[in-house]
Amino acid sequence: MLRNIFLITLLGLLSYGFWISPNFKEISAGVAIFLFGMFSLEEGFKSFSGGTLERVLQKSTDKTYKSIGFGILSTTIMQSSSLVSVLTISFLGAGLIGLAQGIGIIFGANIGTTTGAWLVAGLGLKVDIASYAMPMLVFGVIFIFQKQKYIKGLGYILAGLGFLFLGIAYMKSGFEAFKDTIDLASFAVVGIKGLFIFTGIGVFATVVMQSSHATLVLIITALSAGQISYENALALAIGANIGTTITAILGAMGSNVVGKQLALAHLIFNGVTGVIAISSISYLIIAVDYLSLYLNIASDDYSLKLALFHTIFNLIGVVVMIPFISRLVIFLENVLKDKSISNRGFDKAKYLNTSVLALPSTAILSILQETRHLYDNVFEIIAHGINTKRENITSNKSIEESIKDIYSKDAVDIDDLYNQKIKGIYGEIVEFATKAQSTTVSNEDIDRLYNLKIASRDMVEAVKGTKHLQKNLIKYSNSSNKNIQKEYNLIRQGIAELLRSIYIISKTKEEDVILLLLSKSKVNMEKYDILASGTLDRLIRADSISDEMATSLMNDSSYAYDISKKLIAVAEIIFTDVNDLNMGMSKEDIESILDKKKDK
């Protein structure tokens, strides 16, 4: 409710803003295009996951010094620390690199960006990235229409970059009015007061213009015209360094929690560097003067001295922060936790590590734990796939009530959830179980490992089955035809009931409860055989459903049957010892129960 009010208010404010200010419209369009570019980039990098890009990135960022080097090099080439930050957020979003590696790249980008000041001050040059936007968009879109996965991925990356550049260009263009009105001379102040005021102006100007380069150009112009003092110019440069983090923060808005963590790391790093620079500015000025002598920079060439200052204070920031990278990662992970299901975080194995391979029992136990972790995610996806909330299933609510409380009005993207929460863990379980098998000698242990692999595979298939089922489930459970609606809600109800039974099984130690729930679930599963039960014939004869509905119902009942069968098999392997007692229900047992039911 609150969210809807916020959205409506935001749309209203934006519409009003567009009406009164064309500049505001341009800036907002810039932000929208920029964010769209972010999504496109992430999509593009995902196409390269699992292949060359991972290897290249991992090799060039597997050590702190390498990731810093990668940041320096890429920022020097692209001449935009903001773009490198945004790209790094995309790498993180696609699961290509970890947070610590991302932080290393950001540190490097902060050093790399100082080359821009050298270019502006020394050569008066600046690479205009926005001019590449149009060709990138054209080539990008052509590539997107190609069938090959990697070319398509490249297309998304090019189009994403194009949109990013275009977005920044729109934002800059929109802010031109602001740029023209900033007269630095009118703010010239000396002393500590001036230091803080000019740092603040530097932050503000960079946030407004979305480019620390633009701010630096302003500073250098004002400095050479004598509008501001050298000290004020240094404070402005410090402010620009802090203000540039806004681009990463904007970029992180469209990314997952790791992207947000990285944007916060960027802000913390630039903030700490700024504080260090402000508190030791007099020493830094001496250091700049001293080094200028060695670099043959004239004592009155304040532009180059400013560039040198920019480099020195960023280098100091990196040197100071390197020992704290791991602590920073822990801090960020605690502050920004993954709370949302729509979040794009990639879940990884929690219990698998090579130390447990020393003993077959510990290896099996850790794989069992991991398989249960995988089931936890499968439970969530299937619950959302049948459009109910996880907590409804684990609550004491009746099943009928549970399925009435829907999870979302729109269908959740099961493919996306599969990639985030299943694929990685499943792969790790299979790999680890295979490694464990090679160190295990007992046939019993080999069987157990094999069963755990089978359980993982069954879970994956149950999720895939849910994906097939989902489309019609959403469509027909809200259909105007009450008969088909009832049948589809019965399917939802059946799966929800099974999930609840398995949830109870996972929590209890009472063998009789486990055995009864499993047996009941097996009997209930048979009701999906709508051909045998005569449900389908009855509905068709009475002309209660259309031919299309009948076909869908027949197929979807079969999916529901398969999902249930696989989930029961999984529960028997990972939550019970019923199989050890040979007390599981056979096909004949189920038939005899169903026959009794029919007789009564």
Place this chain on the structure above:
Amino acid sequence: MGIKRFIKTTRELLGLHDEQKESKKKALKSLLKKLIQRKRELKDILKERSSKELQEELDIVSLQIKKGKKILHELYE
């Protein structure tokens, strides 16, 4: 003496060779006890009111008891 042979001899000496079988018997007995108790409860409830679900549960419990007794009998043979 090899380690495997040593373990085998020790197990035989301590009468641990049927350990697995014994623990299975114990688990099965405990399970049967609980199932029989549940069967009694279900019968009592069904005397008072009829319920398709509970009747189905009773059928399942009866079948499981029958099955469990058969397995237990085989374990004692």
